[in-house]
Amino acid sequence: MADTKREVERKYESDDSGLPDLTGVAGVAAVVDKGVAHLDATYYDTADERLAASSITLRRRTGGSDAGWHLKLPVAPDVRDEIRAPLSDRVPRALAGLVRSRVRDHALSPVVRLRSDRDVRHLVDADGGLLAEVSVDAVHAERLSGGAAQWTEIEVELADGVDTAFLDKVDKRLRKAGVRRSAAASKLARALADTAPKKRRMAKETPAPVTAGDHVLAYLRAQRDALVELDPAVRRDVADSVHRMRVATRRLRSAFRSYGKVLDRAVTDPIGAELKWLAAELGAGRDQEVLTERLTAAVDELPRALLSGPVRTRLRTWSHARRGGSRRRLTAVLDGPRYLELLDALDALIDGPPLRGPASGRPKKVIGAAVRKDFARLSSLVEQALAQPAGQERDLALHEARKQAKRTRYAAEAASGALGDAAGALVASMKSLQGLLGDHQDSVMAREALRDLARQAHAAGESTFTYGVLYGREERRAADDEAALPGTWEAVRGGTVL
Numbered sequence: 001m002a003d004t005k006r007e008v009e010r011k012y013e014s015d016d017s018g019l020p021d022l023t024g025v026a027g028v029a030a031v032v033d034k035g036v037a038h039l040d041a042t043y044y045d046t047a048d049e050r051l052a053a054s055s056i057t058l059r060r061r062t063g064g065s066d067a068g069w070h071l072k073l074p075v076a077p078d079v080r081d082e083i084r085a086p087l088s089d090r091v092p093r094a095l096a097g098l099v100r101s102r103v104r105d106h107a108l109s110p111v112v113r114l115r116s117d118r119d120v121r122h123l124v125d126a127d128g129g130l131l132a133e134v135s136v137d138a139v140h141a142e143r144l145s146g147g148a149a150q151w152t153e154i155e156v157e158l159a160d161g162v163d164t165a166f167l168d169k170v171d172k173r174l175r176k177a178g179v180r181r182s183a184a185a186s187k188l189a190r191a192l193a194d195t196a197p198k199k200r201r202m203a204k205e206t207p208a209p210v211t212a213g214d215h216v217l218a219y220l221r222a223q224r225d226a227l228v229e230l231d232p233a234v235r236r237d238v239a240d241s242v243h244r245m246r247v248a249t250r251r252l253r254s255a256f257r258s259y260g261k262v263l264d265r266a267v268t269d270p271i272g273a274e275l276k277w278l279a280a281e282l283g284a285g286r287d288q289e290v291l292t293e294r295l296t297a298a299v300d301e302l303p304r305a306l307l308s309g310p311v312r313t314r315l316r317t318w319s320h321a322r323r324g325g326s327r328r329r330l331t332a333v334l335d336g337p338r339y340l341e342l343l344d345a346l347d348a349l350i351d352g353p354p355l356r357g358p359a360s361g362r363p364k365k366v367i368g369a370a371v372r373k374d375f376a377r378l379s380s381l382v383e384q385a386l387a388q389p390a391g392q393e394r395d396l397a398l399h400e401a402r403k404q405a406k407r408t409r410y411a412a413e414a415a416s417g418a419l420g421d422a423a424g425a426l427v428a429s430m431k432s433l434q435g436l437l438g439d440h441q442d443s444v445m446a447r448e449a450l451r452d453l454a455r456q457a458h459a460a461g462e463s464t465f466t467y468g469v470l471y472g473r474e475e476r477r478a479a480d481d482e483a484a485l486p487g488t489w490e491a492v493r494g495g496t497v498l
Contacts, residue, residue, distance in 0.1 A: 004236070007072070007082045009157035010167055011182035012174055019121060019136050019154065020177035025169050027125055031134075034120040039063040041114045043188050044091060046106040054102055054229075057188050058095060062087070064118065071095045072186075073232055078167070083236075097335060101231035104340055112191045113142045123170070130159040131166055139187060147195030153182055209417055212366035213359030216259045217350060219414035223251045224346045234282075235331055242330075246282040249275040252346070254410035258370050264354035271349060274342045281333045285323050292319040294446055298470050309463035318453055363418035371415050371426070372498050374408040382489050390482065395444045398482075402437035405430050422497050429492045436481055436488055443478040447471055 022031050041061035045051045051058060057072045069085040069092050085092040091108050099108075119136040133156075140150045156170050171181075184190035209215045226248040233241035253275045256268035292315070299311055333339055353359075358366045381404050385397035409430030415423040454467035 003084050005082045005084065006075070006160075007080045007157065008078060008164060008167070009155055010078050010171065011184070011186075012154040012156070012179045013182050014136060014152040014154050014179065019119070019134060020174060020179060022121075022123060022134065022170065022173055025123065025173045027131060027166065027169065028123045029126040029128075030124050032122040032124055034122055034133075037064040037118045037120060039114075039116045039118055041116075042110045043112040043114065043191075044108045045111045046103055046108060048106070049111065049192065050102050050106065051099060052188060052192055055185055055189070056099060056102065057186055058091070058099065058108070059114075059188075060087070060091075069095055071098060073098070097331065098232040098235055100335060100340070101228045101343060104344065110144050112188060112195075113144060114187055114191060115140045115142075116187075131162050132159055132170060133157045134170070137187075139191075141187070141191035141195060143191065143195035147197070149191060149194035151190065151194075153187070153190075154179060209363070211359060212361050212363045212418070213262055213353065213355045215363050215367055215418045216255060216262045216359070216414060217353055218417065219255055220252060220346075221350050223248045223255070224343075224350060227252075227346070228343065231334060235334060237327055242282050242286060246279050246286075249279040249282070250406070251410045251413070253279075254407045255414050258374055258407060258411040259367075259414070261356060261370065262359045262366065263349075264356055267349065267354040271342070271345050274338070274345070278333075278339065278342060281330065284329070285326070288319065288322050291442070291445055291449055294442060295449060295470070298446075298473065299466075302466070302469065306466060306469050308465040309457060311466045314453060314457055314460075314462065318449075318456065367415045367418045368498055371408070371411050371419070371423070374404070374411045375426070375496065375498065378404040378408050379493070382485075386486060386489075390479070394482070395440075395478075398437055398485075399441050399444070402434060402441055405434045405437060409434060419498065426496055426498065429495055433488060433492055436484060440478050440481040443474045443481070446474045447478075450474065 022028060039061060040063055041059045044058045044060070055074045057070075059070050061067060061070060066084065068087045071083045071085075072080045073083070074080055083095060083098065085095055096103075096108065117138045119138075121134045123131045123134060125131055135155045135157075136152065137155060138150075138152050140148070142148045154174070156167060156174075158164060158167055182190070184193065206218070206221070207214075209218050227245060230241050230245040230248065234245055253272045256263065256265065256272045260268075295315055296312075299307070299315065378401065381397065381401040385394055385401050388394035388397050409427055412419075412423045412426040412430060416427070450467045450471045454464040454471075457464050457467065
């Protein structure tokens with residue numbers, strides 16, 4: 001079973017003179033010698049080093065206090081999540097799954113062996129509490145296909161629960177002693193760089209966008225990257241990761257539709273259909289969860305006098321029966337061939353885009369026209385909704401306007417590099433409009449759920465009074481949203497300059 005540890009550390013170059021005196025660091029009462037550990041780690045990657053390209057490391061290590069398999073995923077500068085699994089002869093299935101979006105069908109095999117003599121010191125406070133672990137590592141690196149290197153470095157790893165500002169204090173002391181930060185993000189990165197064949201091809205840098213097609217592709221590339229990067233977070237059930245991955249699928253689909261004059265829809269539509277499938281799989285259970293949270297909060301807000309019957313129990317039973325997804329099911333989807341083929345299709349699209357004639361045009365003209373077209377459609381839908389009398393037809397019309405507001409927002413996001421502040425202002429106004437229309441749609445769904453709950457309660461001989469109260473409150477909330485819409489829409493139109 002794998003477990004996770006948040007690792008906050010900094011690496012420094014060392015000239016073999018050892019560790020400078022750190023007793024002068026503010027807050028440090030003592031530097032405790034913990035002895036020398038002998039570490040032997042083998043790093044795994046694909047033949048084309050896909051993990052290293054994403055600053056991900058996967059290793060099997062013996063020696064020290066944490067022998068086993070370690071997968072390190074970047075979180076932020078100097079911050080990584082280290083997922084650990086027990087020592088075994090093969091890459092653990094749990095860790096292999098977390099890199100599947102990067103690796104796809106490529107084999108993971110040993111690429112580098114690192115042997116280190118680690119001289120460890122603990123920086124402790126006046127109470128003996130650990131502040132940070134500092135080590136001086138004498139490293140011997142061997143690329144298994146040929147090549148070797150060696151160096152010495154200093155690592156400073158923050159202890160759990162200690163303010164990251166403490167690292168700045170240690171950094172100041174090290175720099176004063178002439179020690180400088182390492183240019184490599186990890187030992188593996190340095191080993192690969194120092195042992196790379198001289199004629200090794202350098203990674204291509206993505207040039208700055210010039211044409212309309214460049215701008216659209218930059219947006220698509222960012223969303224593709226988001227899908228791949230969020231995959232391990234979804235598998236680990238990290239908060240909000242499913243929602244963010246679902247949004248990335250929507251942004252891709254929206255860009256395909258909005259910029260159909262830039263990219264051939266004969267190619268993008270089939271990929272869009274697969275993205276819709278993935279979004280549905282990601283959303284299985286999530287929409288129900290959001291609806292349950294809304295209804296539960298509404299029940300909690302009611303005075304005790306308005307609660308009649310086993311409302312909370314009925315709500316829990318109803319929600320459980322309608323729950324449509326599970327983590328295990330979603331993991332199976334992410335491990336399945338259909339999802340991996342979708343990622344391959346996105347790669348192929350970005351590497352060899354099906355550009356149409358306008359893609360070579362001036363960004364401001366081509367992209368501006370696409371955004372204006374989306375906004376014009378939104379304007380028509382909002383006006384149609386406002387012309388409808390209150391009721392089901394207006395609810396449906398407002399829902400369509402909400403979806404178009406989302407599409408217009410995503411189109412404006414993709415246009416930010418070409419249209420500048422005008423696109424940013426449109427994104428902000430679309431968020432506001434989307435929030436209002438989204439709350440209205442949530443109220444529509446909540447009222448439908450309350451009718452269902454009331455029918456079940458009635459069939460069980462329970463009171464339906466509370467469901468009627470909640471229904472009335474949701475009805476009033478929707479009416480307030482509808483009353484606010486004309487003013488919100490006028491502000492959106494007045495502030496939109498494209």
